[in-house]
Amino acid sequence: MGIDAGFDMDPPLSKGVVDRHNWGRFIDFIKEYYKDDIQVEIKPNYINFKAGEHPKLPFEGHKFLRFSSKVSGAIATASGVERYIYTVTRVARVHFGSRVKYWNEGADQFGIYDWRKVHESIRSYEQLDGSEMPTSIAHFIDGTDPLKELEIPLFEIKDIPGRGKGLVARFNISSGTRILCEKPLLTVRAKSREELETFLVAKLKAMSKSSQRQFLSLHNNFPGKYPFSGIFKTNALPCGSRSPIGGVYPTVCFINHSCIPNAHNSWNSNEEHETIHAIRTIKSGA
Template sequence: MGIDAGFDMVPPLSKGAVDRQNWKSFIEFIKGSYKNDDLVEIKLNYIVFKVGEHPMLPFEGHKFLRFSSKVSGSHAKGADGYIDAVTRVAKVNFGSRVRAWNEGADIWGIHDWQEVNDSFRSYEQPDAPEIPTSIAQYVLGTDPISDLNLSLFSIQQVTGKGKGLVARFDIDKGKRILSEKPFFTTSNLVSGSLMESSIATKLKALSKTEQRQFLSLHNNFPGKNPFSGITKTNALPCGPDSVVGGVYPTICLINHSCLPNAHNSWNRDAKCETIHATRLIKAGEEITICYKDGPYDSRRASLKNAFGFECSCSLCILPPAELQASDARRRQIRLLDEAIGDPERVMIRPEESLADCQSLLRVLEEEYKDGVGVLIARLYYDAFQISISHGDQARASVFAERGFRSRVICEGEDSPETQNMKGLMENPATHRNFGASNRWKTGKKLVPKGLDNVGFEKWLWRRGS
C-alpha cells in the first residue's frame, strides 16, 4: 500500500490580493528552483511533479488544499525528496498554515480526501474572474459585511404577502442570516380560553416593545382568542416533530416558498432559532423558508387552512405539465424515503436500501436544484446508518462527512446535529448500530485514493462491487 506524506494548507488561502501575491511568489520560486528538472512539468494551470502519485501545485492558490504522495513502495522512488523540499519552501512562505503530516509517524492530513480530490479536479479549469464588493475584500479576501456586523436583510412590504425579509446584499450559500431567541415557547397549541390565558401570562413578562411586536404578527384565526390565534399562526416547532413551538419577533416575518432559499432550525443548546441560506440569495431577493411540502394540491390546501394564503411561489405558478412533473418527483421522494426507513429491509437487503438513497439523491437534486437543504443531510445520515449497520466504516465515514458538510450549510457548525455528524465522521464505530452485521466490514482508513469522481461514486454507492 505504501505510506502517504505531505502537507495541508489550513486554513486554505483566500482569493484576496495578499494571499494571491504570496502564492504567486511561492509558485515563481518553485518554477525557478526546478526549471531544469525533467521530472517537474509546468502545465497550463498547475505544476506537476512526475514522481510517486504526481503531486501538483495549482496556479490559483485558493484551490490548493494538499501536496502529497506515497513516499514508500515500488512507485514512490524519489517522491520523499520533493515532498520535503516543497514543504520547507511552503513553511517559509505561509508559516503555521502549512500542516506537515506523515502517515508513517501516525500524523494524518487535516482535509478529507474526497474534498482534496475535488480540489485536484478544479485545477484543470481556471475560475472566472470575480469583481470584489469592497477594497477590504480585494486586499484581504475578507467579508466586510460580516466584519462590520451589518444586517443581511431588511424588513419590507412584499407584494401580496405583507411584511417579509429581503436580502440587502448577496448572501452566500451556508451563511447564517439570523439567529433569534423566541418571545416565548409553548406546548399548548389547542385553541380555547386555557391557551389564551397561558399566552396572556407569558406576554405580561415581555417588554412593551416586545408585546407590540407580538401583536403585529399575522393572525389567521381571528376571534375572541387573539393571543392564541397569533401563536397558532406563527409558532415554529422547536426541533423536528417537537410539540413545543416558539414565536419570534423577526423570524416569524419570513414568508413561505415551496422552493425556499433558506432553512430554519432550532438550536437546542443555544435555545434559539437559526436561519441559513441554502443557496446563493441575490441582493433584493426575498428570503423564504418552507412551511409545508408535498404535492401541489395537498400543500396548497394545508397552507390555506393553516396560514390563510394561496401560494404563488415560483413552483406553484409553473405550467400544468411542469407542476405534474414536480408532483411526480415529490411523490417519488416520499416513497423512496419510506422504503429507506424500513429497518428490516436495511438488514436483509442493504444494497437495495443504499441504491434507494442514491436514487433519492438524484430526485432531490432534480426537484430542489442547488437549494436542496436539510433533506440531503438526512439522506446522507440514512446512507451512513445503512453502511455502519453492516460494519462498513470506510463508506460510513464518507457519508457522515457529507452529512456534516450539509448540516453546516443548513444549521451552522454550532448545531448539536452538526456536531453529532462530525463525531460520526471522525469515529463512525461509535454509532449504536455498528456491528449489528459484519456483511460489509471495512476499516475507516480503507477509503480509496486517486479515483476520479465517477469511480469514487461507484465505489461509494457499491455500484458494480
C-alpha cells in the same frame, strides 16, 4: 477655511494582487451599501460622494491616498458629509486595518500626505492605467467580511405585495451563509385554544413593552375570540423536529414560505435559538 476630516491610507496600496483584490472587495461593498443613495454617484473610474467637498474613491486602489472633506460649515452640515466620512472609514478599517489613519483637524489631528500630493492622486482617478486582476488568482485570496464585522444585517423587513411583510435580502447572500440567529419571544407547549389564550395573556403581561409590541405586530390569520392564540398559531415554529413546543420570533416569523425554499431553519436545543442558513444563492432584493 474650515475643519477637514477623513482618513489616509498608509502605506499606500500597491499594484500587487492582494492589495488589488482587497481594494476591489472594498469598492464593491461601498457600491452595494450606497446603491440607493442619490448622493453617491458611480463614475466610470471612481465613486463620487456628492456631499461636502465631494470626496472620491478610485477604482484603482494604488492611486488612493486620502478620503476627506471639510466637515464644518453650512454646506458640509446640510449634505451630511461627516456621516459618509465616518462610515467609509469604518468599512475601510475592516478591509485594511491599521493602514487606515483617521484624522480630524478639529481634534488637532492631521493627514499624513501633503495636499499637493493628494490633489495629484485625485486627478489621476480620471483615467485607468491598470488591467483587471485575474479571477483565477483572486479566487484563492482570503478577504474580510465587512457585513459580519460591522454587524450590518443581510436583510430588511419590507411589505411584499399580496403577502404582507417579509424578509428581503439587502445584499447577495451566498449558499451556506448564516442569515439570522434568534431566540424566541416566547415558547408554548401544545394546548387547547382556551388554555393557550390564557397562557399567552399571562406570558405577555410578564414581557417587556418592546417584546409585547413585537408579538402584537405579527400577522394573525385567525382573528376572533382568541386573538393572542391566533397570532401564535399563525407564526409559531416547532422548537426542533416534531417538537410539541412552538416558538414565536420577532424576525424569523417574517420569512415567507416557499415551495422552492432558499433557506433552511434549525433549532439549537443547547442555546435555545433558531438559526437560518441560505441553502442556495439569494439575490439582493429576493
